[in-house]
Amino acid sequence: MDNQCICQFVIFGATGDLASKKLLPALYHLECAGMMPKEMRILAFGRRPWDNNGWQDFLREQLETYAGNYHPEHFDDFCKHFEYVRGEIHEKESYEKLRAALTEEGADKPASTIFYLAIRPADFVPVVQQLSGAGFNQEGDYRIVIEKPFGEDLESAMRLNEQLHRHFREEQIYRIDHYLGKEIVQNLMVYRFANLAVEALWNRNYIDHVQITVAESGGIESRAGYYDQAGALRDMLQNHLMQILTLVAMEPPPCMEADALRDEKVKVLRSIRPIPKSAVTAYAMRAQYGPGVVDGKHVPGYQDEAGVETNSITETYVAAKFYIDNWRWRGVPFYLRTGKRLENKTSSVALRFRHTPQQLFRETSIEKIEPNWILLSLEPESLKTEIQIKEPGLEMRVRPVQLNASYRKEGEQELDAYEALLLDVMEGDKALFIRFDEVEWAWRVVDPIIKAWGRETDYILTYPAGSWGPDEAARIMDKEDQYWRNKI
Numbered sequence: 001m002d003n004q005c006i007c008q009f010v011i012f013g014a015t016g017d018l019a020s021k022k023l024l025p026a027l028y029h030l031e032c033a034g035m036m037p038k039e040m041r042i043l044a045f046g047r048r049p050w051d052n053n054g055w056q057d058f059l060r061e062q063l064e065t066y067a068g069n070y071h072p073e074h075f076d077d078f079c080k081h082f083e084y085v086r087g088e089i090h091e092k093e094s095y096e097k098l099r100a101a102l103t104e105e106g107a108d109k110p111a112s113t114i115f116y117l118a119i120r121p122a123d124f125v126p127v128v129q130q131l132s133g134a135g136f137n138q139e140g141d142y143r144i145v146i147e148k149p150f151g152e153d154l155e156s157a158m159r160l161n162e163q164l165h166r167h168f169r170e171e172q173i174y175r176i177d178h179y180l181g182k183e184i185v186q187n188l189m190v191y192r193f194a195n196l197a198v199e200a201l202w203n204r205n206y207i208d209h210v211q212i213t214v215a216e217s218g219g220i221e222s223r224a225g226y227y228d229q230a231g232a233l234r235d236m237l238q239n240h241l242m243q244i245l246t247l248v249a250m251e252p253p254p255c256m257e258a259d260a261l262r263d264e265k266v267k268v269l270r271s272i273r274p275i276p277k278s279a280v281t282a283y284a285m286r287a288q289y290g291p292g293v294v295d296g297k298h299v300p301g302y303q304d305e306a307g308v309e310t311n312s313i314t315e316t317y318v319a320a321k322f323y324i325d326n327w328r329w330r331g332v333p334f335y336l337r338t339g340k341r342l343e344n345k346t347s348s349v350a351l352r353f354r355h356t357p358q359q360l361f362r363e364t365s366i367e368k369i370e371p372n373w374i375l376l377s378l379e380p381e382s383l384k385t386e387i388q389i390k391e392p393g394l395e396m397r398v399r400p401v402q403l404n405a406s407y408r409k410e411g412e413q414e415l416d417a418y419e420a421l422l423l424d425v426m427e428g429d430k431a432l433f434i435r436f437d438e439v440e441w442a443w444r445v446v447d448p449i450i451k452a453w454g455r456e457t458d459y460i461l462t463y464p465a466g467s468w469g470p471d472e473a474a475r476i477m478d479k480e481d482q483y484w485r486n487k488i
């Protein structure tokens with residue numbers, strides 16, 4: 001990236017959870033790596049009664065807490081990029097103040113101004129309206145980055161999109177899903193489309209089923225206000241897991257341009273078999289964590305978390321299956337699950353092959369030989385293939401071994417998802433951002449589940465914190481020999 005380009009960055013919600021845990025550390029790491037444009041100005045917009053010094057104290061504290069690998073020697077240079085703008089997102093005067101800060105006398109005309117909406121989804125439209133009212137959608141290169149979830153169901157997502165388009169053109173809108181910035185998620189495309197041997201097997205003739213897991217050991221922390229309304233289906237499955245599914249399932253695009261990729265992803269979403277209203281329980285299940293032990297510590301159940309409504313039935317765990325009714329995947333179930341307060345923080349894509357047509361050998365422990373697996377782990381990063389080999393000795397017994405495509409060479413650059421995506425916004429590269437039809441079709445896929453669960457409001461299954469979720473999650477599997485793969 002041309003690090004001399006003049007770019008301005010405004011963070012709405014600069015004091016929030018996302019900013020503290022992800023955005024500020026990502027910007028800091030870019031600074032440390034020398035990848036932050038030198039002239040870049042960052043306006044931290046917040047309502048707290050601070051001046052620049054107050055902001056800098058906050059910034060230091062957040063980086064010390066959340067920027068793993070924090071190198072204090074870069075802090076002073078990093079601070080030079082920032083200015084704190086005290087304001088209220090609903091007040092017109094705050095945007096006048098913002099304009100004054102953005103167009104300071106003596107400041108060169110910026111190549112682009114990026115507004116990052118790290119605020120509650122309910123505040124997206126009011127902020128966009130204010131920005132437009134203040135003329136930030138006219139002359140000049142203005143971009144807005146919108147966080148997920150984009151809407152809370154199909155209808156609200158359509159409304160939100162329509163309201164955004166009243167003020168900004170599609171090319172100005174960056175719908176972010178940070179899972180697309182994760183190295184191994186991008187590697188899915190390289191692994192598939194740069195290796196003929198892999199691609200040849202990547203279809204219904206060889207693959208029995210696919211599992212996509214995003215497990216978190218953390219709870220909801222201070223986010224009850226948002227999470228208790230959203231739940232795991234809206235917070236994670238509709239966006240992050242569904243995006244991973246599209247990358248696993250899509251056809252090779254004609255080229256790597258943003259729209260070529262997104263066209264292929266949309267085709268996948270459109271091919272997902274609609275879940276019949278009457279069969280939602282066969283396709284999806286939800287649960288909520290109770291008290292338990294995570295990383296050796298006792299933790300409260302969801303019901304006892306600060307800010308959660310009494311008797312809330314919000315799901316903190318969801319497992320669902322989808323069928324992609326196209327030439328490549330018909331009949332292959334895609335099992336997706338995600339949850340909070342699970343045993344480990346780990347995310348993976350696991351493809352299990354079909355059984356060999358004939359069993360010629362004996363396995364060491366159980367009767368049946370386990371089919372092969374392709375195992376991609378997002379966290380910790382790894383890419384493995386599990387195959388059977390002969391156990392040394394006189395008998396023709398087999399045992400599984402994992403071939404590990406060692407992922408990162410020592411000293412090789414490590415870019416976190418937000419670091420990669422922030423650079424993309426600065427460069428105007430939208431390949432890893434979501435087009436509205438992707439959002440729309442992902443909502444269409446999960447809407448029958450949302451509707452069915454919306455009607456059942458008096459009970460939710462629980463699982464102990466620190467477990468792998470409810471045993472009942474196995475019931476959505478099609479065959480007896482299919483099971484959730486926890487260890488990758």
Ligand SMILES: NC(=O)C1=CN([C@@H]2O[C@H](COP(=O)(O)OP(=O)(O)OC[C@H]3O[C@@H](n4cnc5c(N)ncnc54)[C@H](OP(=O)(O)O)[C@@H]3O)[C@@H](O)[C@H]2O)C=CC1
Nearest residue numbers: 013014015016017018047088089118119120121147148149
């Ligand atoms: N947190 C996460 O891990 C992730 C969050 N997201 C998404 O990011 C977005 C932000 O989430 P998150 O950071 O968790 O939310 P928070 O509630 O933690 O942050 C909201 C921010 O908005 C500010 N704010 C609220 N009202 C006003 C107001 N009237 N005027 C000025 N500022 C205001 C808050 O200021 P104050 O601090 O003063 O209250 C705070 O900085 C959401 O869309 C979420 O879905 C996406 C991925 C991960």
Ligand SMILES: O=C1O[C@H](COP(=O)(O)O)[C@@H](O)[C@H](O)[C@H]1O
Nearest residue numbers: 148178216218235236240347417
């Ligand atoms: O979008 C979200 O993602 C985080 C998990 O992100 P990760 O990169 O740490 O895996 C999740 O905790 C949060 O609830 C959700 O809003």
